[in-house]
Amino acid sequence: xxxxxxxxxxxxxxxxxxxxxxxxxxxxxxxxxxxxxxxxxxxxxxxxxxxxxxxxxxxxxxxxxxxxxxxxxxxxxxxxxxxxxxxxxxxxxxxxxxxxxxxxxx
Numbered sequence: 130x131x132x133x134x135x136x137x138x139x140x141x142x143x144x145x146x147x148x149x150x151x152x153x154x155x156x157x158x159x160x161x162x163x164x165x166x167x168x169x170x171x172x173x174x175x176x177x178x179x180x181x182x183x184x185x186x187x188x189x190x191x192x193x194x195x196x197x198x199x200x201x202x203x204x205x206x207x208x209x210x211x212x213x214x215x216x217x218x219x220x221x222x223x224x225x226x227x228x229x230x231x232x233x234x235x
Contacts (some may be wrong), residue, residue, distance in 0.1 A: 156184045159219075163190055166217045167210045175199050188218030193229040200226040
């Protein structure tokens, strides 16, 4: 009896072969592209406190922020951030800010 050995797949190949994983990969790429657009508009002191979050199908994009003060400042900047995103062709109706402190490393 012959033993068939499968050739290993890269993560990229596995993700592209699964519709669910491919969709998640697309959404992660879209979120990262949006963060690149707004990054220059963020105050330098807040740039490390902001991470790209999920893209929701209703046109909402979530930004993960390290603390409430960052979220408050970003809410003030939201109209400018939305305008920048739309000018680059991103269909964003609303930005949601979720406070998610970075994990402690010990």
